[in-house]
Amino acid sequence: MRPLRLRTRVTAGFAAGALLISAAMAVLSYDLTRRTLLDSRERTAVRTAYFDATVVQAGLAADGDPGEVLRALDTGASRRVAVRRAETWYLRNADNGITQAIPVALREQVAAGQPSRQIVSTDSGAALVIGVPLPDGSQFYVIDSLQELGRTLSVLGLILTLVAVGTTACGAALGTYLARRALRPLASVADAARTITAGDLTTRLDPAAAPDLERLTSSFNGMVDQLAERLERDRRFAADVSHELRSPLQTLAAATSVLARRRDQLDDRSAQAVGLVVEEVGRFQALVTDLLELSQGDQQPARAPVDVADLARRACLDRGLSPTIVTDAAGADRVWHVDERRFAQVLANLLDNAERHGGGPVAVTVGGDDTLAVLDVDDEGPGVPPADRDSIFGRFVRGRGANARGDSNGTGLGLALVAQHVGAHGGRVSVIDRPGGGARFRVELPRESA
């Protein structure tokens, strides 16, 4: 099972704690209150009963009728009274339930001359039965209803329950608040990490903002420092290498052009050697340019509206190809939002690739639909075996056909650059079979980023 989120766990813990404490408090205070109230109620009842007993005793001594004597008592609504004399019950008025409510054991105790009391349950709720033996051998009973007390206690119980529920909710709320507060510094760590991933390496955490997370803050900042330093080192290295390679290449480029001009004046062997030098310097130059381009590849493209079909026609003209091989599918938008320089390179490299390995490009199609912009470059070559279709976009990977033909004019970086440029635009490049033979290199860009 997936572990619960920390916030959920803290909230649940606080709620459970609050529930436990408030429930215990409620039970204790209910019990204590009940005892105290019952105690004082009992005492009052007993006192009243003895007072009544004295009155009854005096009435009976005056030889009155027990019924009359009882009727003379001020009993209120909650008390009922009875006298048992010589195995006969005397009541105030006809209420039959009363004699049954008095337990036999209690009656026997009182009959034996022992004043007693007991809580019983009657049809109309709990009641306190008090029996007082009278000197003349008869017994006086009071049945005092505890209904009023019961109601009070149930109201108290309800209030205490509500308080417990409220406390639990407050506990849960406090837990949520504290968990969020405790986790807030971590949220700032997450935010900082996101900004850094987005490329802002100057972001640091403020150690004063979250003193509890001091270790995390300092190691996080240390990590970013190191990362920034390493990136800066890499960037400087690339710049140094770039400069160190560019300068001698400039000398070579200028010097070979001087040599190339004088090829006619050289003997055959020298002319041949000069030819090789000129070619290799050209290739070296292309290689360094491509490598440097690749090393800067993660830069954001400078987008502008570009007529891709027009761009393709110009690229064809540059290579001495007929611009009529370029077609734009009817209805498709041929103006894409792309970096013109980088897309010109994409087209150039795909055309060069078709020339070098596919027997020359036969069709360039600009099309797609509302969601996807598609550019296809078709050739009539042997095609690309399925096993090689991913790897040919790697660096320094040359097609099998190229090796067989001994053609090594390419830098081995052309398709890698295509993949990188297209990737920087949020699209992808792939190679599939062209219907009718040959390879089809397909560039796809989502319309929203085209």
Next chain:
Amino acid sequence: MASVLVIEDDDRIRLSLTLALEDEGYGVRAAATAEDGLAEHRQDPADTVLVDLMLPGLDGYDCIRGLRRDGDVPIVVVSARSDTHDIVAALEAGADDYLIKPVAIKELTARLRALRRRSRAALPVPALTFGDLEVRPLAGEVLLRGEPVALTRTEFRLLCELAEHAGQVLSRQQLLNRVWEYDFGDERLVDVHIGRLRQKIEDEPGAPRHVVTVRGLGYKLHR
């Protein structure tokens, strides 16, 4: 014979560029420092100057500014630096074009020829007036409220191109193609030159009235 002054501290590059450009029919003089180059140019102004950016003593930017103070000679930077801020800083200092080493001699001579052509008038019209701005293509003059404005040849050519199509939007690539003769060029060239042009012909370069930016499309000159 067109003359070129090469200011480059690397002995081998200086020598090879001298040999190659002489082969292409240029009269080449060379200097190893900015100081020597500036003195050489003052004594006998060259038609075009090639400048490296990393030079001992005065650097390439100072050198460009020094040359600009003296006049409107076309300046081409030939540098191993390819960072945007280096390119923009060199153009803002007053360079007309920026080439990244290694540059093929064919490409270099194509750039030099394009620069030379830029000094010729584009359209055979005596004068075009845009409010307080008057462009005289044949005379090679620009007047702001009757006062002559000192523009470099590239700035002048750029203004003529915009003037010829006044009221029309020209994209950066169109301007690159027509003014710099690039098939595919670096659009920063256009942006920085437009900025330099505005400094000279606008009362408030930050809120231009003549040369306005059309977002996502390019620039146009208000009629």
